[in-house]
Amino acid sequence: MDETPGPRRRSVRDWIVDVAMVVLAFLFGLTALVDPPHEPTPPPNSTVAVTVELAVLVAGCAALWWRRRWPLQVAGVLMAASAVFVMVGGAMLVALFSLAVHRPPRTSLPVFGVGVLAAWANISIHPDQNAPDLVMFLLSVAMMAALTGWGISVRHRRELVDSLRERAVHAEGEARLRAERVQHQVRESIAREIHDVLGHRLSMLSVHAGALEYRPDASEDEVRRSAQVIRESAHQALQDLREVIGVLRAPVGELPQPTMADLRQLVAEADHVGASVELSEDYEGSVPERTGRAAYRIVQEALTNVRKHAPGSDTRVRVSGEPGGELRVEVANGPSPDPGAEESHPAGSGQGLVGLAERVSLASGRLEHGPTADGGWRLRAWLPWPT
Structure with a gap:
C-alpha cells in the first residue's frame, strides 16, 4: 500500500463509501443538538455558538472528501477542531479511521494520542451535567481506540492481500520460466537425438552416393551393392526418424533407447x-x-x-x-x-x-x-x- 499521498481516480465503490462517511459524520454531529451539554452558566449568545458549531460541522464533513489524498493533514485539523467544538467529533472519528487505514501505525498511533488530549480538552470546555467527566472521557477514548484498531486491521488485511497477490504473480512468473527451461531442455534433447540417430544413417548414404558419383568406372556388382546399402540405410533412417518423432507423441520414458x-x-x-x-x-x-x-x-x-x-x-x-x-x-x-x-x-x-x-x-x-x-x-x- 502506498504511503505517499497521490491523486487517484475514485471508483464507484469509493464514491459510495465517501458519501456514506460524510453523511454519517454529519448525522453524528447533529446528535449534539438533541441533548446539548448543560453549561454551568448558559451563555447569552447560545444561538451564535450553535451557528458556529454547525459551520464547523459542515466544514469538517467537507474536509473528509480529501481524507484519502491527505489523511494526516485532515485528521490533524479535525483533531484540533474537536478539542473546542462538539459537533465535529464524528468527522474527527472518520478521519482517524481513514488515517489508520492509509498510513502505518507509527503515524496513526501518535495522532491517536493527540486525540486523547483533544477529548480531555473538549470535556473540560463542555462538561456534561448528565454523566461524570471521567465516564465521558473514557467513552470518547474507547471510540477512538476502536476505530483506530479497526483501521489498522483493515490496513494489515489489505497489505496481506497485496502480498499474496504479488507472491502469486511471482510464482506464476517462476513457473513460466521453469516451463520454458524444461521446454528448452526437451528441445535440446530431441535435437541431440535427431543428430545422433539420423547423422549416422545419412553419413552412410553420403558415402555410397559419393562413391557412385566419383567412380563412374565402378563395376556392376559394386553399383548394385552401393544401391542396396543406400536403400537399406534410407529405410533404416526412416525407421529411426519415426522413433524420434515418437518422442513427441509418447509419454516420457516410453521410447526404447540403444544400449551396449x-x-x-x-x-x-x-x-x-x-x-x-x-x-x-x-x-x-x-x-x-x-x-x-x-x-x-x-x-x-x-x-x-x-x-x-x-x-x-x-x-x-x-x-x-x-x-x-x-x-x-x-x-x-x-x-x-x-x-x-x-x-x-x-x-x-x-x-x-x-x-x-x-x-x-x-x-x-x-x-x-x-x-x-x-x-x-x-x-x-x-x-x-x-x-
Whole structure:
C-alpha cells in the first residue's frame, strides 16, 4: 500500500463509501443538538455558538472528501477542531479511521494520542451535567481506540492481500520460466537425438552416393551393392526418424533407447560401408542403461565423423572397464587412403562433438579428442560405472 499521498481516480465503490462517511459524520454531529451539554452558566449568545458549531460541522464533513489524498493533514485539523467544538467529533472519528487505514501505525498511533488530549480538552470546555467527566472521557477514548484498531486491521488485511497477490504473480512468473527451461531442455534433447540417430544413417548414404558419383568406372556388382546399402540405410533412417518423432507423441520414458547390446550391430553396419572397423570389448558384467546409452552414442558419433572426414580409413573401437570404476570408450582411425575423398562430403558444423561433450558431461564423465601422430584421429571417453 502506498504511503505517499497521490491523486487517484475514485471508483464507484469509493464514491459510495465517501458519501456514506460524510453523511454519517454529519448525522453524528447533529446528535449534539438533541441533548446539548448543560453549561454551568448558559451563555447569552447560545444561538451564535450553535451557528458556529454547525459551520464547523459542515466544514469538517467537507474536509473528509480529501481524507484519502491527505489523511494526516485532515485528521490533524479535525483533531484540533474537536478539542473546542462538539459537533465535529464524528468527522474527527472518520478521519482517524481513514488515517489508520492509509498510513502505518507509527503515524496513526501518535495522532491517536493527540486525540486523547483533544477529548480531555473538549470535556473540560463542555462538561456534561448528565454523566461524570471521567465516564465521558473514557467513552470518547474507547471510540477512538476502536476505530483506530479497526483501521489498522483493515490496513494489515489489505497489505496481506497485496502480498499474496504479488507472491502469486511471482510464482506464476517462476513457473513460466521453469516451463520454458524444461521446454528448452526437451528441445535440446530431441535435437541431440535427431543428430545422433539420423547423422549416422545419412553419413552412410553420403558415402555410397559419393562413391557412385566419383567412380563412374565402378563395376556392376559394386553399383548394385552401393544401391542396396543406400536403400537399406534410407529405410533404416526412416525407421529411426519415426522413433524420434515418437518422442513427441509418447509419454516420457516410453521410447526404447540403444544400449551396449546394440553396439556390435552398430559396428557391423559401419564395417559394411567399405572401411574396416574393429571392435574390442574388454569388460564383464552388465553395463548400466544410462552409461551404455552414452557409450553407444559416443561410438555412433565417432564413426559418423570418420565417414565424413576420413572415409575408407581403418578404425578401431575399444570398450573396456569394470563395475565400481569407469567404462572407457576409445575410437581411433588412421588417415584416409584417398585424401580427395573428403571433398565429396559436406563439411560438418562441429555440433556433433559439442553434443557429445554435453552428453558425457551429463553422465558425469570426461571426453578427449584430437589428431594422432600418423594423421588420424582419436576420441576417448571415461564414463562412471557404479556398482
